[in-house]
Amino acid sequence: xxxxxxxxxxxxxxxxxxxxxxxxxxNIAALRQAALEEAIRKVVGDAQVxxxxxxxxxxxxxxxxxxxxxxxxVDSPMTEADHVKAIHIFxxxxxxxxxxxxxxxxRSGRARISTRARIADTGKVIAIAxxxxxxxxxxxxxxxxxLSACLEDGLI
Amino acid sequence: MARVVVNVPASAKRGEVIEIxxxxxxxxxxxxxxxxxxxxxxxxxxxxxxxxxxxxEIFSAELHPAMAANPLIxxxxxxxxxxxxxxxxxxxxGYAVTESAKxxxx
Numbered sequence: 190x191x192x193x194x195x196x197x198x199x200x201x202x203x204x205x206x207x208x209x210x211x212x213x214x215x216n217i218a219a220l221r222q223a224a225l226e227e228a229i230r231k232v233v234g235d236a237q238v239x240x241x242x243x244x245x246x247x248x249x250x251x252x253x254x255x256x257x258x259x260x261x262x263v264d265s266p267m268t269e270a271d272h273v274k275a276i277h278i279f280x281x282x283x284x285x286x287x288x289x290x291x292x293x294x295x296r297s298g299r300a301r302i303s304t305r306a307r308i309a310d311t312g313k314v315i316a317i318a319x320x321x322x323x324x325x326x327x328x329x330x331x332x333x334x335x336l337s338a339c340l341e342d343g344l345i
Numbered sequence: 346m347a348r349v350v351v352n353v354p355a356s357a358k359r360g361e362v363i364e365i366x367x368x369x370x371x372x373x374x375x376x377x378x379x380x381x382x383x384x385x386x387x388x389x390x391x392x393x394x395x396x397x398x399x400x401x402e403i404f405s406a407e408l409h410p411a412m413a414a415n416p417l418i419x420x421x422x423x424x425x426x427x428x429x430x431x432x433x434x435x436x437x438x439g440y441a442v443t444e445s446a447k448x449x450x451x
Contacts (some may be wrong), residue, residue, distance in 0.1 A: 283411050288412060289407065289411075292404065297423070305416070307411045308411075338411075
Protein backbone atom coordinates (compact mmCIF):
# COMPACT_ATOMS: atom_id res chain seq x y z
CA UNK A 190 0.00 0.00 0.00
CA UNK A 191 1.36 3.42 -0.92
CA UNK A 192 1.35 6.00 1.85
CA UNK A 193 -0.03 9.48 1.38
CA UNK A 194 3.48 10.93 1.78
CA UNK A 195 4.90 8.62 -0.87
CA UNK A 196 2.03 9.44 -3.18
CA UNK A 197 2.57 13.17 -2.84
CA UNK A 198 6.31 12.77 -3.35
CA UNK A 199 5.75 10.63 -6.41
CA UNK A 200 3.19 12.91 -7.98
CA UNK A 201 5.43 15.93 -7.46
CA UNK A 202 8.24 13.99 -9.15
CA UNK A 203 6.00 13.21 -12.08
CA UNK A 204 4.94 16.83 -12.31
CA UNK A 205 8.54 17.98 -12.14
CA UNK A 206 9.61 15.57 -14.84
CA UNK A 207 6.75 16.50 -17.14
CA UNK A 208 7.72 20.13 -16.69
CA UNK A 209 11.29 19.16 -17.52
CA UNK A 210 10.06 17.37 -20.61
CA UNK A 211 8.30 20.52 -21.73
CA UNK A 212 11.62 22.34 -21.50
CA UNK A 213 13.48 19.89 -23.72
CA UNK A 214 15.08 21.55 -26.70
CA UNK A 215 12.76 21.61 -29.71
CA ASN A 216 15.38 20.00 -31.95
CA ILE A 217 15.41 16.77 -29.92
CA ALA A 218 14.94 14.67 -33.05
CA ALA A 219 18.01 16.26 -34.59
CA LEU A 220 20.01 15.67 -31.41
CA ARG A 221 19.03 12.02 -31.37
CA GLN A 222 19.90 11.64 -35.04
CA ALA A 223 23.30 13.21 -34.33
CA ALA A 224 23.89 10.79 -31.43
CA LEU A 225 23.01 7.84 -33.67
CA GLU A 226 25.30 9.04 -36.44
CA GLU A 227 28.12 9.61 -33.97
CA ALA A 228 27.69 6.10 -32.56
CA ILE A 229 27.80 4.59 -36.05
CA ARG A 230 30.87 6.69 -36.94
CA LYS A 231 32.57 5.39 -33.81
CA VAL A 232 32.16 1.85 -35.11
CA VAL A 233 32.69 2.21 -38.86
CA GLY A 234 35.09 5.18 -38.95
CA ASP A 235 35.20 6.83 -42.34
CA ALA A 236 34.09 3.73 -44.23
CA GLN A 237 30.94 3.81 -46.30
CA VAL A 238 27.98 1.76 -45.07
CA UNK A 239 25.97 0.22 -47.89
CA UNK A 240 22.52 -1.29 -47.59
CA UNK A 241 22.30 -5.02 -48.42
CA UNK A 242 23.65 -8.45 -47.44
CA UNK A 243 22.32 -8.03 -43.90
CA UNK A 244 18.86 -9.20 -42.82
CA UNK A 245 17.55 -7.80 -39.56
CA UNK A 246 14.53 -9.76 -38.42
CA UNK A 247 12.28 -8.35 -35.73
CA UNK A 248 8.53 -7.91 -35.37
CA UNK A 249 7.23 -4.69 -37.00
CA UNK A 250 4.74 -4.12 -34.19
CA UNK A 251 6.11 -4.46 -30.65
CA UNK A 252 3.70 -4.74 -27.74
CA UNK A 253 6.35 -4.66 -25.06
CA UNK A 254 9.56 -2.76 -25.76
CA UNK A 255 11.30 -4.32 -22.77
CA UNK A 256 12.02 -7.59 -24.52
CA UNK A 257 12.13 -7.50 -28.27
CA UNK A 258 13.42 -10.67 -29.92
CA UNK A 259 15.60 -9.91 -32.91
CA UNK A 260 17.98 -11.79 -35.14
CA UNK A 261 20.58 -10.69 -37.64
CA UNK A 262 21.65 -12.84 -40.56
CA VAL A 263 24.41 -11.86 -42.96
CA ASP A 264 24.82 -13.35 -46.40
CA SER A 265 28.42 -14.59 -46.20
CA PRO A 266 30.25 -17.88 -46.92
CA MET A 267 32.12 -17.48 -43.57
CA THR A 268 35.46 -18.73 -44.90
CA GLU A 269 38.92 -17.62 -43.82
CA ALA A 270 39.09 -15.26 -46.81
CA ASP A 271 35.55 -13.90 -46.67
CA HIS A 272 33.72 -13.74 -43.38
CA VAL A 273 31.79 -11.42 -41.11
CA LYS A 274 33.99 -9.92 -38.41
CA ALA A 275 31.36 -8.12 -36.40
CA ILE A 276 27.67 -7.31 -36.21
CA HIS A 277 26.57 -4.10 -34.51
CA ILE A 278 22.98 -3.29 -33.56
CA PHE A 279 21.70 0.26 -32.99
CA UNK A 280 18.38 1.86 -32.18
CA UNK A 281 17.29 5.33 -33.11
CA UNK A 282 15.20 6.38 -30.12
CA UNK A 283 16.95 4.88 -27.10
CA UNK A 284 18.90 7.19 -24.74
CA UNK A 285 22.02 5.43 -26.00
CA UNK A 286 22.02 4.12 -29.56
CA UNK A 287 24.14 1.00 -28.89
CA UNK A 288 22.43 -2.34 -28.25
CA UNK A 289 25.12 -4.93 -28.88
CA UNK A 290 28.31 -5.59 -30.79
CA UNK A 291 29.01 -9.22 -31.62
CA UNK A 292 32.38 -10.45 -32.89
CA UNK A 293 32.36 -13.48 -35.17
CA UNK A 294 34.91 -15.28 -37.30
CA UNK A 295 35.36 -18.08 -39.80
CA ARG A 296 34.75 -20.59 -37.00
CA SER A 297 31.20 -19.30 -36.63
CA GLY A 298 30.15 -21.31 -39.68
CA ARG A 299 27.11 -19.15 -40.25
CA ALA A 300 26.72 -15.43 -39.75
CA ARG A 301 23.62 -15.43 -37.62
CA ILE A 302 22.99 -14.12 -34.12
CA SER A 303 19.83 -13.60 -32.15
CA THR A 304 19.16 -11.79 -28.93
CA ARG A 305 16.59 -9.70 -27.08
CA ALA A 306 16.72 -5.93 -26.90
CA ARG A 307 14.98 -3.01 -25.24
CA ILE A 308 13.46 -0.49 -27.59
CA ALA A 309 12.31 2.80 -26.11
CA ASP A 310 10.12 4.20 -28.82
CA THR A 311 8.72 3.88 -32.32
CA GLY A 312 11.58 4.33 -34.74
CA LYS A 313 14.34 2.64 -36.66
CA VAL A 314 16.53 -0.29 -35.65
CA ILE A 315 19.77 -0.66 -37.58
CA ALA A 316 22.11 -3.63 -37.97
CA ILE A 317 25.57 -3.09 -39.44
CA ALA A 318 27.91 -5.93 -40.42
CA UNK A 319 31.66 -5.53 -40.78
CA UNK A 320 33.14 -7.93 -43.33
CA UNK A 321 36.70 -9.25 -43.39
CA UNK A 322 37.44 -7.19 -46.53
CA UNK A 323 36.72 -4.02 -44.54
CA UNK A 324 33.36 -3.21 -46.10
CA UNK A 325 30.25 -2.39 -44.07
CA UNK A 326 26.70 -3.44 -44.91
CA UNK A 327 23.50 -2.57 -43.14
CA UNK A 328 19.80 -3.22 -42.81
CA UNK A 329 17.25 -0.89 -41.28
CA UNK A 330 13.82 -1.84 -39.95
CA UNK A 331 11.17 0.60 -38.75
CA UNK A 332 9.20 -0.63 -35.76
CA UNK A 333 6.15 0.58 -33.88
CA UNK A 334 6.36 0.26 -30.09
CA UNK A 335 3.19 0.40 -28.02
CA LEU A 336 4.68 -0.07 -24.55
CA SER A 337 8.08 1.55 -24.41
CA ALA A 338 11.03 0.14 -22.46
CA CYS A 339 11.34 1.52 -18.93
CA LEU A 340 11.77 5.21 -19.43
CA GLU A 341 9.17 7.04 -17.44
CA ASP A 342 10.56 10.48 -18.03
CA GLY A 343 12.65 12.46 -20.47
CA LEU A 344 13.09 10.32 -23.56
CA ILE A 345 16.41 11.84 -24.50
CA MET B 346 23.42 -15.98 -6.97
CA ALA B 347 23.99 -15.55 -10.53
CA ARG B 348 22.42 -18.19 -12.66
CA VAL B 349 23.24 -18.93 -16.27
CA VAL B 350 21.99 -21.50 -18.72
CA VAL B 351 23.73 -22.65 -21.87
CA ASN B 352 22.34 -24.92 -24.52
CA VAL B 353 24.94 -26.83 -26.53
CA PRO B 354 24.25 -30.06 -28.42
CA ALA B 355 25.91 -32.99 -26.62
CA SER B 356 27.23 -34.47 -29.83
CA ALA B 357 27.75 -33.34 -33.39
CA LYS B 358 29.31 -34.46 -36.65
CA ARG B 359 32.69 -32.97 -37.55
CA GLY B 360 32.24 -29.83 -39.60
CA GLU B 361 28.61 -29.43 -38.64
CA VAL B 362 27.39 -25.93 -37.77
CA ILE B 363 25.86 -26.03 -34.30
CA GLU B 364 23.72 -23.41 -32.63
CA ILE B 365 24.59 -22.34 -29.09
CA UNK B 366 22.08 -20.49 -26.95
CA UNK B 367 23.04 -18.76 -23.73
CA UNK B 368 20.97 -17.05 -21.09
CA UNK B 369 22.25 -15.19 -18.03
CA UNK B 370 19.96 -14.31 -15.15
CA UNK B 371 20.58 -10.60 -14.66
CA UNK B 372 18.39 -7.51 -14.16
CA UNK B 373 20.38 -5.43 -16.67
CA UNK B 374 19.46 -2.21 -14.84
CA UNK B 375 19.79 0.41 -17.55
CA UNK B 376 20.79 3.38 -15.39
CA UNK B 377 17.99 5.48 -16.87
CA UNK B 378 15.18 4.49 -14.50
CA UNK B 379 14.19 6.34 -11.36
CA UNK B 380 12.60 5.17 -8.14
CA UNK B 381 9.22 6.55 -7.18
CA UNK B 382 11.10 9.21 -5.19
CA UNK B 383 12.89 10.35 -8.28
CA UNK B 384 16.30 8.93 -7.41
CA UNK B 385 18.21 7.58 -10.39
CA UNK B 386 18.89 3.83 -10.10
CA UNK B 387 22.57 3.25 -10.92
CA UNK B 388 23.51 1.19 -13.95
CA UNK B 389 24.13 -2.50 -13.32
CA UNK B 390 24.57 -4.52 -16.51
CA UNK B 391 26.60 -7.30 -18.05
CA UNK B 392 29.06 -5.60 -20.38
CA UNK B 393 30.91 -8.45 -22.02
CA UNK B 394 30.35 -12.04 -23.07
CA UNK B 395 33.04 -14.38 -24.39
CA UNK B 396 32.84 -17.96 -25.62
CA UNK B 397 35.92 -20.11 -26.10
CA UNK B 398 36.12 -23.55 -27.71
CA UNK B 399 39.04 -25.60 -26.32
CA UNK B 400 40.72 -22.35 -25.33
CA UNK B 401 40.22 -20.54 -28.65
CA GLU B 402 37.87 -17.58 -28.67
CA ILE B 403 35.08 -18.17 -31.17
CA PHE B 404 32.55 -15.51 -30.21
CA SER B 405 32.42 -12.41 -28.09
CA ALA B 406 29.98 -9.58 -27.59
CA GLU B 407 29.78 -6.20 -25.92
CA LEU B 408 26.43 -5.55 -24.30
CA HIS B 409 24.87 -2.17 -23.60
CA PRO B 410 21.94 -1.02 -21.43
CA ALA B 411 19.58 -1.58 -24.37
CA MET B 412 19.87 -5.34 -23.91
CA ALA B 413 16.79 -6.85 -22.33
CA ALA B 414 16.90 -8.23 -18.80
CA ASN B 415 18.24 -11.79 -18.62
CA PRO B 416 20.28 -11.35 -21.80
CA LEU B 417 19.86 -14.13 -24.31
CA ILE B 418 22.60 -14.55 -26.89
CA UNK B 419 22.40 -17.15 -29.58
CA UNK B 420 25.14 -17.81 -32.13
CA UNK B 421 26.66 -20.61 -34.19
CA UNK B 422 29.98 -22.36 -34.45
CA UNK B 423 31.55 -25.20 -36.44
CA UNK B 424 31.98 -28.41 -34.44
CA UNK B 425 35.70 -29.04 -35.02
CA UNK B 426 36.75 -31.39 -32.24
CA UNK B 427 35.55 -32.92 -29.00
CA UNK B 428 36.16 -30.79 -25.98
CA UNK B 429 34.78 -28.09 -23.80
CA UNK B 430 33.16 -24.75 -24.47
CA UNK B 431 33.73 -22.06 -21.88
CA UNK B 432 31.35 -19.18 -21.47
CA UNK B 433 32.18 -16.06 -19.50
CA UNK B 434 30.00 -13.08 -18.64
CA UNK B 435 31.48 -9.99 -16.97
CA UNK B 436 29.82 -6.78 -15.94
CA UNK B 437 29.31 -3.92 -13.52
CA UNK B 438 29.89 -4.29 -9.77
CA GLY B 439 32.35 -7.12 -10.30
CA TYR B 440 29.85 -9.45 -11.94
CA ALA B 441 31.70 -12.46 -13.36
CA VAL B 442 30.24 -15.85 -14.11
CA THR B 443 31.68 -18.77 -16.04
CA GLU B 444 29.94 -21.82 -17.35
CA SER B 445 31.18 -24.70 -19.45
CA ALA B 446 29.67 -27.38 -21.64
CA LYS B 447 31.10 -30.53 -23.16
CA UNK B 448 30.64 -31.59 -26.74
CA UNK B 449 31.69 -34.83 -28.41
CA UNK B 450 32.42 -34.59 -32.10
CA UNK B 451 32.36 -37.72 -34.22
